[in-house]
Amino acid sequence: GQQVMQIPQYQHVQEGEDFTTYCNSSTTLSNIQWYKQRPGGHPVFLIQLVKSGEVKKQKRLTFQFGEAKKNSSLHITATQTTDVGTYFCAVAGGTSYGKLTFGQGTILTVHP
């Protein structure tokens, strides 16, 4: 099945600093999704990328899908304390429709 490696595992930033998490695969991905899980909460869908080189923005969040569709990144500009949580990339589909395989996640801590 499709697998993704996500780095870093942890990231501590001061409020106002930028943050980036990366997902990498050894194989070409058909799509990649990003989820956020607040402490004590459940994963919440943020976005899906499907096109090579795709860039999407949601306010301070910028999502990119690599040209070779083997990597993706989530960048947060000027972090706020509300950005605290774990950010997961996830790959859906492949030969097992419905199977969503998550990266290990990046736990973001924002110090005020």
Next chain:
Amino acid sequence: DTEVTQTPKHLVMGMTNKKSLKCEQHMGHRAMYWYKQKAKKPPELMFVYSYEKLSINESVPSRFSPECPNSSLLNLHLHALQPEDSALYLCASSLIPGLAGVTQYFGPGTRLTVT
């Protein structure tokens, strides 16, 4: 309504108990999922139902028994669990998935402790 509900929120059970987790959605989704999540780990897929039929079982031990009585409901029956089964159990739903994938909507989860 983009909500998936799960009951109970917390469950403590002994290794000889039988209990059930329940999940409900009214978004008209025809795919429903069970995930298991340990602390500081990603969710791990357990089961997928498509059109009320089990389509994926990720080699889950038989002490976990899923059931999809209708398109809105998903149950997970638990029997003879082990302490290592303690985790957050997440239910999710989506439109029927295809190769490109679809958004999955997660419920708040049931935090299970096996004593």
